[in-house]
Structure formats: structure tokens, C-alpha cells
Amino acid sequence: MFAKSIEIGAVLAVFAAAVSASCAYGTSLHPRQEQPPAAKYGYGAVDGPLLWYGLNKTANEECSRGNNQSPIVIDSTTKVSPASEISLEIPDYPDGAEFENLGTTVEVIVNGTLKISGKEYKLAQFHFHTPGEHRINDEFYPMEVHFVHQAEDNSRAVVGFMVELCNGSAEPFLGDVLASVQEIKDSGATTQTKPLSFKTLTESFNKTPTWRYDGSLTTPPCSEEVQWIVSQKILYLDVVTWLAAKKVVKFNARYTQNSPGNDNLLEISARDLAE
Ligand SMILES: *[C@@H]1O[C@H](CO)[C@@H](O)[C@H](O)[C@H]1NC(C)=O
Ligand SMILES: *[C@@H]1O[C@H](CO)[C@@H](O)[C@H](O)[C@H]1NC(C)=O
Ligand SMILES: [Zn+2]
Numbered sequence: 482m483f484a485k486s487i488e489i490g491a492v493l494a495v496f497a498a499a500v501s502a503s504c505a506y507g508t509s510l511h512p513r514q515e516q517p518p519a520a521k522y523g524y525g526a527v528d529g530p531l532l533w534y535g536l537n538k539t540a541n542e543e544c545s546r547g548n549n550q551s552p553i554v555i556d557s558t559t560k561v562s563p564a565s566e567i568s569l570e571i572p573d574y575p576d577g578a579e580f581e582n583l584g585t586t587v588e589v590i591v592n593g594t595l596k597i598s599g600k601e602y603k604l605a606q607f608h609f610h611t612p613g614e615h616r617i618n619d620e621f622y623p624m625e626v627h628f629v630h631q632a633e634d635n636s637r638a639v640v641g642f643m644v645e646l647c648n649g650s651a652e653p654f655l656g657d658v659l660a661s662v663q664e665i666k667d668s669g670a671t672t673q674t675k676p677l678s679f680k681t682l683t684e685s686f687n688k689t690p691t692w693r694y695d696g697s698l699t700t701p702p703c704s705e706e707v708q709w710i711v712s713q714k715i716l717y718l719d720v721v722t723w724l725a726a727k728k729v730v731k732f733n734a735r736y737t738q739n740s741p742g743n744d745n746l747l748e749i750s751a752r753d754l755a756e
């Protein structure tokens with residue numbers, strides 16, 4: 482796995498300049514206006530996931546030392562919760578919503594409410610990863626969407642959806658958001674999406690079981706105590722729209738982390754090197 486990550490990093494080095502020039506913002510828990518200035522990170526050879534800790538050893542310590550890091554491989558050992566435990570509501574946006582290129586991802590700011598066994602979390606934003614970050618039974622998906630939530634006591638919960646390609650029509654909100662992705666090619670660019678409705682998304686989420694585990698943000702500072710809720714409902718996206726999204730988002734997936742509770746892979750690697 483390490484050799485592979487490094488290989489991919491080396492291939493991406495060609496693009497590192499473009500990526501690192503535009504990494505002033507992170508994938509943020511909050512919409513960007515609430516975000517303190519973050520260390521520049523990206524997905525290239527010198528600013529990518531293997532070196533995030535080195536970018537700021539105070540802020541990003543958990544990236545290299547945390548034992549509950551994300552993303553992971555989800556498999557038969559991952560806890561499954563019945564649909565009845567969790568519900569998600571997101572209002573319609575008949576005038577569209579703000580869609581911004583943060584340099585490290587593209588993000589939409591909408592309101593919403595997640596309830597986990599009665600406890601309420603507010604939706605801050607959702608954003609995209611190409612390819613997907615979590616793997617299901619080792620398989621990767623071409624895209625993953627993260628809905629980032631926070632409760633009043635500051636506890637965090639992220640709802641993830643895997644996106645698979647199809648020849649037919651896209652999940653409505655996915656197609657309607659990503660129809661505008663070519664308008665935000667550059668870091669910092671913003672646009673307004675088409676009218677958005679999350680009705681089919683929330684209806685199917687609310688009746689589908691979820692995989693649950695305690696992990697972390699998948700971007701610096703890699704903070705832990707993030708409840709992950711990965712829907713077993715796979716979303717579909719047409720190939721043409723995915724290709725357009727990939728041209729803008731490029732590559733923003735962190736490598737697979739050790740399974741929850743086990744040593745950080747970078748600590749294991751450092752020990753191996755020191756032997
Ligand atoms: C590193 O992170 C710490 C804690 O968030 C922050 O106070 C400090 O300014 C950062 N250092 C640099 C060089 O960005
Ligand atoms: C979210 O809700 C708050 C409070 O009702 C409102 O002020 C804000 O404009 C809403 N934001 C969006 C993006 O809908
Ligand atoms: Zn994410």
C-alpha cells in the first residue's frame with residue numbers, strides 16, 4: 482500500500498505546482514468564512530497525505546499519530562445501523578446554492594439537520610472527492626460525497642455516499658450541482674447552482690441502513706472523534722458529468738488508513754525504517 486501511494490504521488494508530482502498554488506483553504510468543517518487560515522496542503526508529492534504532518538507538526542499531529550484515521554476499508558466487521566436510528570433533512574433551494582472551488586475540493590453550502598438517536602447535528606457543507614476515499618470490501622468508487630455536520634456541543638458527524646457511474650440519468654441533486662462544475666475551474670471561483678432538491682436523496686438515505694465507525698477528518702488537521710455514517714445507498718452519476726467533475730476536482734483522495742484502533746501507518750513505516 483505504501484509503495485503504491487508513493488508511486489501515485491510521484492505521478493502526481495507533475496500536477497503538484499497547480500495543486501499547491503491553490504490550497505489556502507482546506508476541506509472545512511465549517512463554511513470557509515468561519516475557517517482560520519490553514520497550512521497549505523494538497524494531494525501532490527510534496528504537499529500530499531504522506532507529508533501533511535510535516536506541513537505543521539502541531540496542527541496536523543493526528544495525521545501521522547492518530548489511531549482512528551479516515552478513510553478506511555469498510556467490510557463485514559464494520560458496524561451497521563438500521564435506517565431508523567438516523568435521519569437527514571435538507572431544505573430545497575429553488576434559487577440554487579453557493580458552489581465554490583476551495584482548491585482542494587468543490588463545496589456547496591446548504592442548511593440541514595442530521596438526527597442520530599435523537600441528537601441533532603447541523604449541516605455545514607457538502608463536498609466531493611474524486612476518486613472516492615472509503616472503500617467497500619476493498620473496492621474503490623469513482624466519487625464520494627461528504628455531508629459535514631456539527632452538534633451544539635461541537636461533536637462532529639459526516640455522512641458519506643459512494644458514487645457509481647451509470648449510462649442513465651444522475652441522482653437529481655448530484656446532476657444539478659455538478660452541472661455547474663465547469664464554471665468553477667479555478668481555486669476561489671464561486672457560482673450559483675441550478676435549483677436544488679434533496680428530496681430523493683434524503684428519502685432514500687432515511688430508509689437505508691448505514692455503516693458506522695469513529696474516525697477522523699480525511700484532510701488536515703485529521704481531527705478525530707468524527708462519527709462516520711456511510712450510507713449503503715449508492716448514488717449514480719452519468720459518465721459525462723463525472724468526467725467534467727474530475728477535470729475540475731482532479732485527485733483529492735487520502736490513502737486508505739489502518740483499521741480503527743490500530744497504529745497509524747506512518748508510525749509503523751517510521752518504525753520499519755528505523756530498524
Ligand atoms: C501550526 O498550527 C498551530 C496550531 O493550529 C498554529 O498556531 C501555527 O500558527 C501553525 N504554524 C504555521 C507555521 O502555520
Ligand atoms: C441557513 O439558515 C440560517 C438560519 O435560518 C439562515 O440565516 C441562512 O441564510 C441559511 N443558509 C443557507 C445557505 O441556506
Ligand atoms: Zn471529505
